[in-house]
Amino acid sequence: MRNSLLILCLSLLAFTSSAQIADSIMAKKIADEILTNGQAYENLRHLTKKIGPRLAGSTGMVKSEKWGLEMMQQAGADKSWLQQCMVPYWVRGGKDVAEYSIDNANGLRSADVIALGNSIGGKAKGKLIMVSSFEELDKRKDEVKGKVVFFNYKFNPTFTKTFMAYSDAVKYRGGGPSAAAKYGAVGAVIRSMSHGDNNHPHTGGTRYDEAYPKIPAVAIGLKDADLLADLIAAGKGLYMSIATHGYFKPDTIGHNVIGELRGTEFPDEIITIGGHLDSWDNCEGAHDDGAGCVQTIEILRAFKALDYKPKRTIRFVLFANEENGLRGGTKYAQEAKEKGEKHVFALESDAGGFTPRGFGFTVSKEQFEKIKNWQSVLAPYGGSELVMGGGGADIGPLNQTFGTPVAGLSPDSQRYFDLHHARNDTFEAVNKRELELGAVNMAILVYLVDKYGL
């Protein structure tokens, strides 16, 4: 260890300032601690395998909050607490089913579907009409009444960063059901937000427009979606029946889980690191966002293990209810405002526990120029792609309330939408070192912000 630090030190001497050398040495200490003694992977195993799904309101939510608080204490927080907030409580209510017949022939085939989050329970039956866009739906509006609309808009494979394909397509999940209901559709089937080589349907929140009837809405696996499209292209008439069971219970009590390291020089300046603790009900939520939670806890653990005493107060937060309400992030900013807190930076990991590539920042130009100077400190650990634009859903309210500079970890995105909101978002899909390196880069960035401010 000492030798490798020495070599690092000497090799850096040639082209960096002494401050950068000190930062690189601290970065190496952080990395060595996390890569050698890291607990993130075993913590994720517990969260996914022993607790499992943890949608807002569920028993999994309650168990995970209790676990999270214990983890903050174990990791060495100076102080840890639960911050209460009311959360929505949507339940799936049963097994979602879609069956179809071809040209009214006997015999039903079943498709692999899952109701969209927040959707109602109900039954819908009718001829299936496939559209590839809202524009096509509008053109064919006279055909829609009494039918089930199948939105078959595909992920665009030419976006190198897959979140762009998601942003491009997700409007059909959010707005497709009501767009179809507007023209009299009785049900909606949405092509899953994925490009994975499997048939797992991907859930995720939808939003009904109160102006139109609420209709049952499901996501369908890609192989079934392609099969339906092929049948329709071959001139077959498809009749689809859908059964869903979703409903809302009254709002219930949920919590943000918070651990804190008190700042030694500027204790009133708060840096927040976080992920969200809730997950959809149909999966272990390993990448989304168990990864962000265990990385957050890991950074606390590593800072304590290295006896790092931050200048500023660092809060480690597992946010409640990101998936279908954002009540945790909203509450966090609201209470901060009420208490007159000063939030100087916030960082979220909510893009999967994959190998880190960099960070996206919502900061001023001057702040970004300062941040770019840290690129060489991050580079050895893979997180050196620093770009403007980014943050995280849960820290968005901080940015909106205070103008707090925010950032999001940008892991490699190629595998994320193979499993996002689907049953295969499991612990097994996470690689230990990729997960740890995400925590390494986040910890280094937070160390730099704490040391230099923004």
Added chain:
Amino acid sequence: MRNSLLILCLSLLAFTSSAQIADSIMAKKIADEILTNGQAYENLRHLTKKIGPRLAGSTGMVKSEKWGLEMMQQAGADKSWLQQCMVPYWVRGGKDVAEYSIDNANGLRSADVIALGNSIGGKAKGKLIMVSSFEELDKRKDEVKGKVVFFNYKFNPTFTKTFMAYSDAVKYRGGGPSAAAKYGAVGAVIRSMSHGDNNHPHTGGTRYDEAYPKIPAVAIGLKDADLLADLIAAGKGLYMSIATHGYFKPDTIGHNVIGELRGTEFPDEIITIGGHLDSWDNCEGAHDDGAGCVQTIEILRAFKALDYKPKRTIRFVLFANEENGLRGGTKYAQEAKEKGEKHVFALESDAGGFTPRGFGFTVSKEQFEKIKNWQSVLAPYGGSELVMGGGGADIGPLNQTFGTPVAGLSPDSQRYFDLHHARNDTFEAVNKRELELGAVNMAILVYLVDKYGL
């Protein structure tokens, strides 16, 4: 498509030359073609699932050569052929077994092991002595006679790039058995070259020193290795018996599979792109190196689909026998020398089909300066980490023979040693888009070398 090209074009105008814009437009065309119409993933499915393991000499080797030639023809090579070379023919010969007892008690436990490649068949039985290094072995040389030596040298987790941990540890696989035999050991057990969270043993070539007896040698899975270490640390006496069955048949005929696109301006200047077609016998060889083979074929397919007419002659090569002889790469360079060919650049993909991060180059300083100018063209596709040092085993002989500049694709390395040379190196461990993006970056680099020379 046209819109996205236009936007790309306009956004680049601000800070790049017109040549760079033209290159970025061509890069986008290459990427769109591969990400939209790519065949690499389905070709890999065939190679791994229909053909499977393909160690030099095996029937899998013969089948894969036939398939490779057909692929070159289908992908549109101007010319394709098999280049014959003699290859070693090692066979495992049976199921490798290791069993141990504790403190001579009744009852044997079995450990998950696999004989090292090129190792002999035989039985060995003796007390197990664990060492963590060659230095410890030397110190304890008087204890070794008649025993089975267990080299328990661990991957160093603090190397961010895992190939450095492999380079650091692999000497025990290569030289451990003979180092133990030197002091009278009857067998050797090597901790697998891995840091994976599983118990799969990882094979790979070993080299006997002819000065000492050849002893049976196996790799052991990490969980079993840790269990043995724990037992020894607890003061238990372990007795190990090993049975292996490996032997060499006479050398046999193998082939490099070659496809060619003839250059339009400088047909005598040859650029080589390749991977190796052989794999170890215990796995599908999906990442090692099916990925490199299907990427090589994909680049040919994409160039033809785009009607790209290279200035220089481009050879697409699936090399024979990388794993235990390098006879394919050796033959390729030897014949090139005999024929007086001019090899101006060679690129290999043999580090897995993971998301690309960049390339490593063995080139002159002047050439590297030229290459670094291309960074912005590669960056949108993830392959912009350009470093000195690198290449590939199969193109090494070209570099040694002609001084040909060589490069190797550097994919993200975190997952590679979870599965390298182990039974879990399967098709399922490869992500379609990660594989394709490797091909995208390689194709762009070759396009640039072809256009500008080196």
